[in-house]
Amino acid sequence: MNKTNKASFNFQLSDFLESEAEFIPIVEDDDYQQLMDEEKVPDVIPILPLRNTVLFPGVIFPISIGREKSLQLVRDVQKSKGVLGAVCQKDHKTEDPVPEDLYRVGTIARVLKILELPDGSTSVIIQGRKRFQWHEIVSDTPYFTGKVSLLDEVKPEGDEKREFEAIVGSLKDLSMRIIKGSSNIPPEASFALKNIDSPAFLINYIGANSEIKISEKQRVLETNDLKKRGLLLVEHLVREVQLVEIKNDIQSKVKIDIDQQQREYLLQQQMKTIQNELGASPIEQAAKELEAASKKKKWSKEVADVFKKELDKLRRLNPASGEYSVQHNYLQTMIDLPWEQYTKDVFDLKKAQRILDRDHFGLDKVKERILEHLAVLKLKGDLKSPILCLYGPPGVGKTSLGKSVAEALGRQYVRMSLGGLHDESEVRGHRKTYIGAMPGRIIQNIKKAGSSNPVFILDEIDKISSSYHGDPASALLEVLDPEQNSNFHDNFLDVDYDLSKVMFIATANTLNSISAPLLDRMELINVTGYIVEEKVEIARQHLIPKQLANHGVPKSMVSLNKKVLTYLIENYTRESGVRQLDKVLAQLFRKIALKIASDEEVKKSLTMADLREYLGVEKYSRDSWEKDVPPGVVTGLAWTASGGDILFVESSLSKGKGNLTLTGNLGDVMKESAVLALEYIKSHAEELNIDPVIAEQNNIHVHVPEGAIPKDGPSAGVTMVTSMASIFTGRPVKPRVAMTGEITLRGKVLPVGGIKEKILAAKRAGILEIILSKDNQKDVNEIKNIYVEGLTFHYVENIMNVLELALK
Incomplete structure (x- = not known):
């Protein structure tokens, strides 16, 4: 291109800058190369990050500036008439990019014009000059500046020239076909393409304007060899041409007059045509x-x-x-759903016993029941699975037992939490006439298990509640009935499903809130709390190794002997199970892990003083009997959801008219027991050597300490009578004696529940003698000797027996 042509080129450029119209530069090969060669680039230049834009050499491009840093950069470059390095971001969503967010290869550019638009935004027109690679970001304030080196373009030589010319021709042809077939590209673009004689600029121009991914454009820019760069573009344009032709072919097959009513039909027809094209x-x-x-x-x-x-x-x-x-x-x-797909049961009873003993300490009744089930299965070959209900205080291992049972039987394990469940459709599913309908959680869990005979844990069955959505407990009646669940009907499935081979194990803290029909369908197994000796063994065998592993503390570095463990259990936990103990041990080993990580010395064998250092002062003092108590104070035994406990009943007399006052946050049943006790004392005053005048001329006040805790139930009946008899007669209660039992107006002592938990509480408190109803003797006989060792039991039939044994 001669000087006149070059001047013409510059004139067109100036026209573009004045008119702000779209400009397509028309250059020849020699002029393009001269324009590029004239550019002098310093070693360190400002770096401008671009979003969703890859700038190519020779191409003029308008960009919108949003960042303050970028705006300052282009103004400084325009003022100094220098150059900048335009580099594309790897992720256009990054608001404040760091060097790692930028591609290494970009294009040297000059700022041609900065346009302040009416809406307050700023557009900058830049022209790419040469490709470069940045090696190091020298500074990032007020904007990036970096050390750069220019990249040379490898031009084809010799025999490759003809092949390169063919590639350039193909690029032009493919571009023309895309322009012709696309309704989004103006026809003037074909005129521009025809008049570009510079092969290098043509490749850059097509690369900048092609509808390909940014990462692919960057790959084209980074290719030094012009021939390879052209081949890459040919590959992309061929794909684009095919898409345009397929789209036009589909549209030609679906010729229809488009109006508002026919729009949906057109879209459906196009979709069908696409599907037919796909096969x-x-x-x-x-x-x-x-x-x-x-x-x-x-x-x-x-x-x-x-x-x-x-x-x-x-x-x-x-x-x-x-x-x-x-x-x-x-x-x-x-x-x-696993229709009639069953896992094979393992009938190795010794192995099952080992697995159950390995994972859980104690729980003999539950283990015995599982082994019985296995034995019958082994002999008979087929047995409807029982529905077991493990009930007891929290943290004793009811839920985790399910995994051990599944492993012992060789079955799949699934768990369904029923806590707070109040919608019947959660169990039975929704009818599929509703949008968004799904099966109930029973069927969903069977699908998850992948077999029709898993061990299925129904956790917290006592926490189910009913609402206007239905009663889930009633829906469970069919699930938990071995005679009916072979034809379980889920509303969504609407086909009977056989659940008879599923081994359901329900867990509960208390049976009081479970409906009678539901209880009737389950085999109840009481999982009671642990004594201190059992907790020590559980901690040594299970909890301590688990927490050491969880906290990265080597086993050889720390140890707790039985005496220290006992102290920790009695003074830092108050529970029937071991969940709180597990948390306290986790807290202890966190403190130890901190010391180890801080390179501080840690004692290998921990003492009680060390526990106080790591865990603070003791949280609980042991409930214990009180020595030399005055008349009117009696020790009773109570059952709570977290295990057994002792409670004190206190009575006092004051001048009055024989009124009874009750305090201590008592429930209705407990208040009735107190009224009953006073009436019994009054009606048997002569037998008890009580002056009737004292009862008539004095008010009696009965108080049960710890008023913040609600207390209810009939178990404190004998304790109330003994407390009142003690205050009226002035005879104190014998030391280390506790009692529990319900009373009648005739003075009969009735049996109560929770005997094992109450016995454990008595042992913790240092009680030596326990007074119980004679009907509770069978409950004591079922308890292991280790639980009752050191205790003396007195079995009574009436109140008089209680008073003879309890009062001095």
Whole structure:
């Protein structure tokens, strides 16, 4: 290109800058190269991060400036008439990029003009000059500046020239076809392409304007060899041409007058045409996949017929309707369910015993029941699974027992938490006529298990509540009845499913809130609390190794002997189970881990003083009997959700008219016991050597300490009578004696529950003698000797026996 042509080129550029119109530069090869060669680039230049834009050499490009740093950069460059390095960000969403967010290769650019737009935004017109690579960011304030080096372009030589010319020709042809076939590109673009004679600029121009991914554009820019760069673009343009032609072909097959009513029909037709081009309708394809999967299922003829009928219905549905997704979900659920798929039970009783003993200390009744079930299965070969209900205080291992049972039986394990469940459809599922319908959680968990005979834990069954959505407890009646659950009916599935081989294990803290029909369907196993000696063993065998591993503390570095463990259990926990103990041990080993990580010395054998240093002062003082108590104070035994406890009943007399005052946050049943006790004392005053005048001329006040804690139940009946008899007669209660039992107006002592927990509480408190109803003797006989060792039991039938044993 001669000087006149070059001047013409510059004139067109100036016109563009004045008019702000779109400009397509027209240059020849020699002039383009001269323009690029004239550019002098210093070693350190400002770096401008670009979003979603890759600038190519020779291309003029308007960019919108939003960042303050970038605006200052382009103004400084324009003022100094220098150059900048335009580099694309790897992620356009990054607001404040760091060097690692930028590609290494970019384009040297000059700022041609800064345009302040009416809406307050700023646009900058830049022109790419040469490709460069930055090696180091020298400064990041007030904007990036970096050390750069220019990249040379490798031009084809010799025989490669002809091939390169063919590539350039292909690029022009493909670009023309895209312009012709696309309605978004103005026809003037073809005129610009025809007049570009510089092969290098043509490649850069097409690379900048092609609709390809930013990462692919960057790859084109980074290619030094012009021939390879052209081949990369040819590959992308061929793909783009094919897409344009396919789109035009689809549109030609769906010729229709477009108006508002026909818009939806047009879209459906286009979709069908696309599907036909791909080879199959997705509806039919989905139906065929479901049909193929159904042939592998081992289900009954009845279920197979239902599936076939529902599959035919799916084929007739419009995929855009809400009913289609529900129907497809229903069929997929039927396919996913393990119809008549069972895992093989393991009948190695010794191995099962080892697994149960390994994972849980104690719990002999539960382990015995599991082994009985295995034994019958081994002999008979088939047995409807029992529904066991483990009830007891928190933290004794009821839930975790399920995993051990599943491992011992060789079955899958699933757990369903029932705490707070108040919607019946959570159990039975929703009818599939509703949008968003799904099966109940029983069927969902069976699907998750992948077999029809898993060990299924129904956790916290006593926490179920009812609402206007229905009563989930009633829905569970069918699930937990061995005679009915072989035909369990889920509303969503609408086909009977056999749950008879599932081993359901329910857990509960108390049986009081479980309905009688539900209790009747379950085999109740009481999982009582642990004594201190058992907790020590559980801590040594299970909890301490687990917490050492969790906190990265080597086993050889720390140890707790039995005496220290006992001190920790008695003074830092108050529970029947071991959950709180586990938390306290975790707290202890966190403190030790901190010391180890800080390179501080840690004692290998911890003492009680060390526990106080790590855990603070003792949180609990042991409930214990009181020495030399005055008349009217009696020790009773109580059951709580967290285990057994002792309580004191105190009585006092004051001048008055024989009124009874009760304090201590007592429930109705406990208040009735106090009224009953006073009436009994008054009616048997002569036998007890009590002056009736004292009862008539004095008010009696009965108080149960710890008024913040609600207390209720009939168990304190004998304690109330003994307390009142003691204050009226002036005879104090014998030391180390505790009692529990319900009373009648005739003076009969009735049995109560929670005997084991109450005995454990008595042992913790240092009690030596316990007074119980004679009917509770059978409960004591069932308890292991280790729990009752050191205790003397007195079994009574009436109040007089209690008073003879209790009062001095």
